[in-house]
Amino acid sequence: MDSDKILEEIQEIFRDILDQQNLVIHPETNADEVEDWDSLNHIQLVVAIEKHFKMRFTSKEIQSWKNVGEMIICIKEKMV
Amino acid sequence: MTFKKGDYFSEQFIVSSEIHERFIDLFKDKNPLHTDESFAIANKFESRVMHGNILNGFISYFVGECLPSKNIIIHSQDIVYKKPVYLNDRLRLNVTVENIYESVHAVEFKFEFINTGLKLVAKGKFQIGLLV
Numbered sequence: 001m002d003s004d005k006i007l008e009e010i011q012e013i014f015r016d017i018l019d020q021q022n023l024v025i026h027p028e029t030n031a032d033e034v035e036d037w038d039s040l041n042h043i044q045l046v047v048a049i050e051k052h053f054k055m056r057f058t059s060k061e062i063q064s065w066k067n068v069g070e071m072i073i074c075i076k077e078k079m080v
Numbered sequence: 081m082t083f084k085k086g087d088y089f090s091e092q093f094i095v096s097s098e099i100h101e102r103f104i105d106l107f108k109d110k111n112p113l114h115t116d117e118s119f120a121i122a123n124k125f126e127s128r129v130m131h132g133n134i135l136n137g138f139i140s141y142f143v144g145e146c147l148p149s150k151n152i153i154i155h156s157q158d159i160v161y162k163k164p165v166y167l168n169d170r171l172r173l174n175v176t177v178e179n180i181y182e183s184v185h186a187v188e189f190k191f192e193f194i195n196t197g198l199k200l201v202a203k204g205k206f207q208i209g210l211l212v
Contacts, residue, residue: 040155042184043155043181043184043186043209044155044156046181046183046184047181047184047186047188047207050181050183051179056181056182056183057183058182058183059182059183059184059185061183062183062184
């Protein structure tokens with residue numbers, strides 16, 4: 001799966017978890033720029049992404065993400 | 081991690097008149113299905129149907145008091161009601177760890193409430209976070 005497709009799929013997850021049906025995210029998007037992307041919603045986002053892609057992250061991986069793009073890179077690496 | 085996938089817990093509850101009355105006192109839901117015997121029977125129930133959210137209160141007690149850690153918070157809770165619960169019903173709550181999300185210190189449980197007739201009366205899931 002390429003990065004654009006992953007972005008498209010996690011955008012749907014973001015929209016669902018954050019209740020923002022028109023939300024558009026980009027690789028550069030970070031938590032400071034998105035309303036309601038707080039620590040509790042971050043947990044729900046990670047859980048939903050782990051479920052959706054049937055993968056598990058480590059705490060270290062999650063803490064290293066600076067933006068959506070780094071999240072996508074991590075997802076892509078786990079798909080290999 | 082305090083929990084592992086497949087961990088199982090069980091607890092018994094009784095929907096007593098005290099619980100039923102206090103629930104009505106607190107939340108003011110006096111719908112006749114819960115309070116009027118003849119109304120309930122006219123609608124093909126055996127008796128007054130207990131409020132489904134009493135079961136959510138049992139889940140709250142279970143999470144807060146029965147799990148092996150107090151350092152927890154409920155993230156989410158879903159419940160589906162399958163059969164009516166009546167006054168003084170004894171319910172067995174069975175809870176199993178379904179998923180662990182170590183990255184965010186979260187644990188997902190599935191649960192079921194079974195009555196003494198071994199009927200499934202409700203089932204669902206809840207997710208907790210471990211406060212670290």
